[in-house]
Amino acid sequence: MAHQAHSYHMVDPSPWPIFGAAAALLTTSGLIMWFHYSSTTLLTMGLLSMLLVMLQWWRDVIRESTFQGHHTPTVQKGLRYGMILFITSEAFFFLGFFWAFFHSSLAPTPELGGQWPPTGVKPLNPLEVPLLNTAILLASGVTVTWTHHSITEGNRKQAIHALTLTILLGFYFTALQAMEYHEASFSIADSVYGSTFFVATGFHGLHVIIGSSFLTVCLLRLIKFHFTPNHHFGFEAAAWYWHFVDIIWLFLYMSMYWWGS
Amino acid sequence: MTGRSAARLWKTLSFVVALPAVGVCMLNCYLKAQHEHERPEFIRYAHLRIRSKPFPWGDGNKTLFHNPHVNALPTGYEDEN
Numbered sequence: 001m002a003h004q005a006h007s008y009h010m011v012d013p014s015p016w017p018i019f020g021a022a023a024a025l026l027t028t029s030g031l032i033m034w035f036h037y038s039s040t041t042l043l044t045m046g047l048l049s050m051l052l053v054m055l056q057w058w059r060d061v062i063r064e065s066t067f068q069g070h071h072t073p074t075v076q077k078g079l080r081y082g083m084i085l086f087i088t089s090e091a092f093f094f095l096g097f098f099w100a101f102f103h104s105s106l107a108p109t110p111e112l113g114g115q116w117p118p119t120g121v122k123p124l125n126p127l128e129v130p131l132l133n134t135a136i137l138l139a140s141g142v143t144v145t146w147t148h149h150s151i152t153e154g155n156r157k158q159a160i161h162a163l164t165l166t167i168l169l170g171f172y173f174t175a176l177q178a179m180e181y182h183e184a185s186f187s188i189a190d191s192v193y194g195s196t197f198f199v200a201t202g203f204h205g206l207h208v209i210i211g212s213s214f215l216t217v218c219l220l221r222l223i224k225f226h227f228t229p230n231h232h233f234g235f236e237a238a239a240w241y242w243h244f245v246d247i248i249w250l251f252l253y254m255s256m257y258w259w260g261s
Numbered sequence: 262m263t264g265r266s267a268a269r270l271w272k273t274l275s276f277v278v279a280l281p282a283v284g285v286c287m288l289n290c291y292l293k294a295q296h297e298h299e300r301p302e303f304i305r306y307a308h309l310r311i312r313s314k315p316f317p318w319g320d321g322n323k324t325l326f327h328n329p330h331v332n333a334l335p336t337g338y339e340d341e342n
Contacts, residue, residue, distance in 0.1 A: 120306045132286035139279035146271035153268050185331040187324040191308040
């Protein structure tokens with residue numbers, strides 16, 4: 001049996017990368033078919049294949065690491081770099097939307113009534129539900145830290161409780177935001193105010209849902225004994241992502257909800 | 262504050278600081294929601310209720326989270342006409 005003379009993981013050939021690219025193509029062209037030709041077939045195929053690729057690719061990563069032991073400290077270091085770079089790219093993604101917001105709000109045009117919020121736009125009160133949402137995300141940052149220390153100290157029961165609490169807080173945030181979207185007197189079609197507000201908070205909400213899903217997968221793996229006190233990078237990556245989502249919210253809250261009202 | 266362990270510290274922070282703060286904010290929202298707010302009168306501003314092209318759902322005229330009580334259509338509130 002051959003052994004490798006290095007500590008890296010030479011991954012077996014896998015179909016997921018090319019299928020993932022195909023899913024992205026189906027999804028993007030599906031959006032065009034939906035927007036311009038009122039057909040949802042391609043979009044449905046795209047989203048379905050995207051979901052299947054994600055489930056199977058990440059299932060394989062778990063097989064290679066937890067069950068086959070390929071994730072040496074060297075491999076883990078690479079994964080850490082990867083997650084940090086990914087989160088950095090997401091930060092730049094949001095930076096664009098913040099740029100758009102400040103571009104329009106710092107010098108409001110005559111078409112908007114020369115003011116921000118524009119004439120006729122009644123903004124949400126930052127001290128009501130948005131403040132509650134801020135408390136919820138900050139609290140979830142505390143509970144996810146409790147989770148991490150519980151894992152490091154080998155306390156399984158507490159880790160499960162803490163992570164469950166974190167996920168519940170995430171769901172509470174999403175439910176409240178959905179309610180806010182429904183109750184707001186302004187919509188995405190209400191001048192550049194609506195555009196910047198809903199695109200930025202909308203993408204943030206999507207990231208909360210993604211983060212909550214990531215944490216839920218970690219909870220299932222925690223229950224199934226995948227993590228050890230010294231090796232639980234999947235959880236750490238989820239926690240980093242969750243903290244990132246929290247920080248983006250803080251910036252959204254301070255700029256759009258508070259300053260922008 | 263030196264607990265016996267870091268997990269103990271963060272557990273304490275969760276139940277003594279973080280969750281009560283959420284509770285206070287929940288109470289605040291509940292109290293504020295007790296008085297209903299009037300909706301603004303409909304003025305046909307050109308920069309609001311923009312429809313460059315129809316939305317790809319329904320009749321193409323309602324936003325995704327449309328609420329007839331508080332969101333007017335380009336022609337006015339639905340329940341007033």
